[in-house]
Amino acid sequence: TIVGDSYSFQCSNEEMSIITLTAASNIRRSQDVYTSKAGLDIGSTYFAFSCANCDQNLGRYYLTTSSDMDDLRERFNFFPRSG
Secondary structure, three states, X not given: OOOOOHHHEEEEEOOOOEEEEOOOOOEEEOOOOEEOOOXXXXXXXXXEEEEOOOOOEEXXXXXXXXXXXXXXXXXXXXXXXXX
16 A cells, blocks of 8 residues: 655654655554653654554654654654564
8 A cells, every 4th residue: 555655755764763754645543642651752742653454553643742853743754664
């Protein structure tokens, strides 16, 4: 399932192993909002999103972040697929 393309590419963050897009399609967001308890995004709030077709967890959409993570806030942050 296609969920994004290079036209919506915002940035990548090697330290967090994510690719950030400004837009995504064919995704489903979690109903709950979470707060990161550890890692580089500690204290940030986000909802998780998954593929609307296969329900595979794809990443996080940050609602609040520290100022050094401004590029990731209100964007679709995709984690690499494992396995």
